[in-house]
Amino acid sequence: MTESSGSKLLNGEACQRTLRGKNAGKNGFVKNHCVFEHPRKYRRPTERSQNAAPNSSLYKKPFSESFEETPLLVAVLTYMGYGILTIFGYFRDFLRHWNIEKCHIAHEREQQKDFVPLYQDFENFYTRNLYMRIRDNWNRPICSVPGAKVDLVERVTHNYNWTFEHTGKVVKDVINMGSYNYLGFAENTGACASAAIETTHAYGVGVASTRCEIGNLDIHEELEQLVARFLGVESSMAFGMGFATNSMNIPPLTGKGCLILSDELNHASLVLGARLSGSTIRVFKHNNMQSLEKLLRDAIAHGQPRTHRPWKKILIVVEGIYSMEGSIVRLPEVIALKKRYKAYLYLDEAHSIGALGPNGRGVVDYFGLDPKDVDIMMGTFTKSFGAAGGYIGGRKELIDYLRCHSHSALYATSMSPPVAQQIISSMKIIMGEDGSTLGKDRLRQLSENTTYFRRKLREMGFIIYGNDDSPVVPLMLYMPAKIGAFGREMLKRNIGTVVVGFPATPIIESRARFCVSAAHTREMLDTALRAISEVGDLLQLKYSRRERPLSTPGWTYEESLLQD
Amino acid sequence: MYFKNFREYLSWLYFQYLLITGIYVLEPWEKSIFNSILFSAIAMVVYTSYVFIPIHLRLALEFFHEIFGGQPESTMTLMN
Numbered sequence A: 001m002t003e004s005s006g007s008k009l010l011n012g013e014a015c016q017r018t019l020r021g022k023n024a025g026k027n028g029f030v031k032n033h034c035v036f037e038h039p040r041k042y043r044r045p046t047e048r049s050q051n052a053a054p055n056s057s058l059y060k061k062p063f064s065e066s067f068e069e070t071p072l073l074v075a076v077l078t079y080m081g082y083g084i085l086t087i088f089g090y091f092r093d094f095l096r097h098w099n100i101e102k103c104h105i106a107h108e109r110e111q112q113k114d115f116v117p118l119y120q121d122f123e124n125f126y127t128r129n130l131y132m133r134i135r136d137n138w139n140r141p142i143c144s145v146p147g148a149k150v151d152l153v154e155r156v157t158h159n160y161n162w163t164f165e166h167t168g169k170v171v172k173d174v175i176n177m178g179s180y181n182y183l184g185f186a187e188n189t190g191a192c193a194s195a196a197i198e199t200t201h202a203y204g205v206g207v208a209s210t211r212c213e214i215g216n217l218d219i220h221e222e223l224e225q226l227v228a229r230f231l232g233v234e235s236s237m238a239f240g241m242g243f244a245t246n247s248m249n250i251p252p253l254t255g256k257g258c259l260i261l262s263d264e265l266n267h268a269s270l271v272l273g274a275r276l277s278g279s280t281i282r283v284f285k286h287n288n289m290q291s292l293e294k295l296l297r298d299a300i301a302h303g304q305p306r307t308h309r310p311w312k313k314i315l316i317v318v319e320g321i322y323s324m325e326g327s328i329v330r331l332p333e334v335i336a337l338k339k340r341y342k343a344y345l346y347l348d349e350a351h352s353i354g355a356l357g358p359n360g361r362g363v364v365d366y367f368g369l370d371p372k373d374v375d376i377m378m379g380t381f382t383k384s385f386g387a388a389g390g391y392i393g394g395r396k397e398l399i400d401y402l403r404c405h406s407h408s409a410l411y412a413t414s415m416s417p418p419v420a421q422q423i424i425s426s427m428k429i430i431m432g433e434d435g436s437t438l439g440k441d442r443l444r445q446l447s448e449n450t451t452y453f454r455r456k457l458r459e460m461g462f463i464i465y466g467n468d469d470s471p472v473v474p475l476m477l478y479m480p481a482k483i484g485a486f487g488r489e490m491l492k493r494n495i496g497t498v499v500v501g502f503p504a505t506p507i508i509e510s511r512a513r514f515c516v517s518a519a520h521t522r523e524m525l526d527t528a529l530r531a532i533s534e535v536g537d538l539l540q541l542k543y544s545r546r547e548r549p550l551s552t553p554g555w556t557y558e559e560s561l562l563q564d
Numbered sequence B: 001m002y003f004k005n006f007r008e009y010l011s012w013l014y015f016q017y018l019l020i021t022g023i024y025v026l027e028p029w030e031k032s033i034f035n036s037i038l039f040s041a042i043a044m045v046v047y048t049s050y051v052f053i054p055i056h057l058r059l060a061l062e063f064f065h066e067i068f069g070g071q072p073e074s075t076m077t078l079m080n
């Protein structure tokens, strides 16, 4: 839904620009040479874009991504629901304020009551009065390996989620639709696990020093060479934490006088990194290349604000798969833009590495592009590899520079050896270097599962966001009460899911997010789908107004018709 | 949805009402506050409309009758 309005707006602006450009052409203003201009003003939601794939020549295969519009009635009811809950929130706050009711959450001490309050903002109101009521859906302790099935610790609450008690029982064999275990490497048996155990025997678990002091083990060097080979880049570097990889490696790359162009839905770690760097940040519409191009052109034409000096450098920051939308970055277009406007590209492949592409090498592999076109390849080992940590890959000079400037290389303890071993073993399996076809099988299984799961959900009439090939499958819930109800009802049916609400998504677009894994068998997926359908009927979640089965007249970015 | 009997259908409807208004997540006493406010408001609306609408309708009818009522009968026959 945001897409359509966003695109209209942008194209409107593009038109204005054209006019302005023509008038001001003589004064040295930018003339209109946009790479990506829509042949038409905008597409109406009901229109099927048969021939409106402006840059389809850049894609080697169909790129079909859809974000069905929120039905108006649902949006209105959602706001109404939030309104009612907010009124009750104020009411409860009122009761707490006058000590009619006991306040469980952090609040000012009596002695400090005239101080500027520490704990008062909207998000806190939200936590106290909305999140708390359905908190039983999150932070649930699990007590087994988070593979295709997990065991949960059973817990109860006697005071409406303010405190929990463990009953000592275990909920067995819950189908896990929430872990980022794309290739199913979260295992406690098998080749990877035994290799990790051996490494623990050899090196121990802790390293107790940083990479540039006594924490640089041979296993780390081996890992970095392997990662570089896997990605097809000159050199790479591994860090102990994915979040820190982003937030600590953007600051050494950009600084004052630089411009960061960031997708509006980038992960918190990227946002934090960009803010820490002190550069100017401009945000473009999610995966919208017209918006990005407009920002690039403006940046080059106008330079820095006030001084109008040219920007020192421009860094485009995008992700491979967006974890809340399930969309895949339009990388061929981003690269075309980056080349044209001489910007740098930072690609975060946290979710896509291992999960996309015929060889599991992420979006670059998926689109069949050259990894050398991406200046900074970042990714994490937390997801597909079933380990922990992150990497940066790129040219040798870049990595050498980061080795002595990145905070997470200089000040953070290096990666634990068994974790490094887990990455090495799983990566070798994906690459087929262990002499088996296990990796290929897993990749194929994942893409089959993804296609199957997405197709079935769509046929059932749910609103599903994202790209058809992305293993992250968001299912829209919208109304606040349905977030809680969905999680609880699914768990009653022995399916563990992740439900996501406001701070992570726009306020009305609450959703449930499934992550398909290669470890899921067809039976598990069928069980899950049956339960989802049942809960969908119970909660009336089948909002989609597309004609079923499967054609997509809704507003979409659709480029499934490639002539060439 | 398939329902065994009418009661099940009613409880499903009530569940939908809980979900859509969002009071599904509230504590029982808050639910009853909300319900009693809502239902008393609805009851008052129904009652006032029951009491006042007939009066207003009659007044309106009289008003229009006064405006248009003075017309000669011949126009009516002409139209027929």
Ligand SMILES: Cc1ncc(COP(=O)(O)O)c(C=O)c1O
Pocket (backbone or CB within 6 Å): A241, A242, A243, A244, A246, A267, A269, A319, A323, A348, A350, A351, A380, A381, A382, A388, A389, A390
């Ligand atoms: C896009 C993206 N970048 C970075 C991270 C952080 O990685 P880690 O969990 O390894 O710290 C995540 C994690 O969810 C992510 O989704």
